[in-house]
Amino acid sequence: MLEQENPLRVFEHSSLWAHKGEPKKRLTDNQLHALQAFHGEEGVPYYTLIHKGVRFTEYVGVLQVGNLTIEVLPKADKNDSVTQWHGMLIGMLKAVGLFNIQAPTSSDLSLRSNSILDLYFALYLQEIEYLLHRGLVKKYRKIESNATALKGSIQFAQHIQKNLVHQERFYVRHTTYDVQHQLHQILYKTLLLLKQINTNTALNSKIGSLLLNFPEQQDLKVSEVTFEKITLNRKTESYSKALEIARMLLLNYHPDVSKGQNHVLALMFDMNMLWERFVYVSLRKGFCKANLSYTLHDQVHKYFWKPAHGSRSKIKPDIVINKDQPDCLVLDTKWKNLNGYNPSPDDLRQLYVYHQYYHAKRVALVYPGGEKGFKNGKYLCSSRGIETDIECSIITLPVEDSIDAWQKSIFAEIHAWSGY
Known part of the structure; x- marks a missing residue:
């Protein structure tokens, strides 16, 4: 049997087969069957099924199938270095807040040398260590017990049923103050899951x-509802990051109920949404450092159509700068490399609508890769075909050598385009 790479790193929109490709980058029949079963009839957004293989989509992140870890990496230019793109993906996730942790020992963790899954596991364990060091929060809870001392209120129905021949006992309901509550049940369940699915021997002793x-x-x-109902207060706010990671792990774990060997864990991110958020936080960081007083909003919606009966429809650009001001700017991010071609007509039409509804001074489509800079184009008059004053720009942001340099470049280019 051929040895597999682990983690097996591939780029978005690439394919893996069970009987084709590089020997170390082939799926076993069992792994392919697990991915096919996980995909099911309804499908998942992370990949599509092809003949004896899978083709990944615009989602990036990590899939664990049994003992195999598959990392799906982004790619926005001709650079095909999986090592660099692995580091860039981790940097982007960290920049948008998915690797921020409260534990003071975070600097001891090397974020660029591990697989993405190992990082999440290590960050979770670090958060649990932090909470144990601080002391676990206790809560009041109601319990019932058949006790030898009268404590709380007697539950007469159960008392008579259980204690006819044990008159020295009392079936009571009372309040106790301890660490047995829902938050700890979630964290403990996640620890047990890590013990089951972790393949990194360096983490085994810490889990134990x-x-x-x-x-x-x-x-x-x-379930999703379990986490939605959680409300943190001043005493439990320190649990937020551990619960966030626990939520990702527990809700994205899919056990193999048929054979029990090829469980699937999917921690995948829509690259379009990640790119949008990365551009937004890069601009916010740049505005703060430059001490610029512009307002910055993401996902600001406006209603633009209403049927005679039913709900209104809305438009929602990715980023709006100086909303409702005469110098308002609208940006829409697109995770794709134009490779010298024009944007799609749909994207250009979308920006035309944003220009009208937000009364924007300028609008732009923001792409990764390509040559650094921006170019302007003008919409044409529908009746005469001549240029109007309505302008739509294309801003291209090539990948830099580091996340910090890329964020600085993003801010610099968009700030230069803005004319502020």
Whole structure:
């Protein structure tokens, strides 16, 4: 049997096969069957099924299938270095806040040398260590027990049922103050999951140690609703990052119920949304450092159509600078390399609508890759075909050698285009 690379790193929109391609980058039959079963009849957005293989989409991140970890990396130019793009993806995730942690030992973790999945596992374990060091939060809870001392209120129905021959006992309901509550049940369940799916031997001892130190909890069935109902307060705010990672792991874990060997864990991110957020935080960072007083909004919607019956439809550009001001600017980010071609008519029409509805001074489409800079184009009059005063720009932002340099370049180019 041929040895596989682990993690196996591929680029978005590329394919993996079970009987084709580089020997170390082939799926086994069991791994392909697991991915096919995970895809199911309804499908998943991360990849499509092809003949004896899978083709990845614009989603990037990590898929764990059994003991195999597949990292899907972004790619916006001709550079095909998986090492550099692995580092850039981690840098982008960190920049938008998906690797921010509260633990003071975060500087001890090398963010660029591990697989993305190892990073999430290590960050989660670090958060649990941090919470244990601070001391776990206790809460009040109601419990019922058949006790030898009268404490709380007697539950007469159960007392008579259970204690006819044990008159020295009392079936009571009372309040206790301890660490047995929902937050800890979620964190403990995630620790048990890590023990089951972790393939990095360097993390095994830490997982085992934390399971010994963390109070054993009752099992809890979790769903999206479980996390939506959680409300943190001043005492439990420190749990937010651990719960965020626990949510990602628990809700994206799909056990193999048929054979129990090829479980699937999917931590995948829509690259279009990640690019949009990355450009936004880069601009916000640049505005703050330059001490510029512009307002910056993301996902600002306006209603533009209403049927006779039913809900209104809305438009929602990615980034609006100086909203409702005479110098308003609208940006729409697109994760694709134009390679010298014009934007699609749909994208240009979309920006025309934004220009009208937001009364924008300028609008622009923002792309990665290509030559640094921007070029302007004007919409044509529908009746005479001549240029109007309505302008739409194309801003291209080639990938730099580091995330910090790329963020500075993004701000510099958009600031230069803005004319502020």
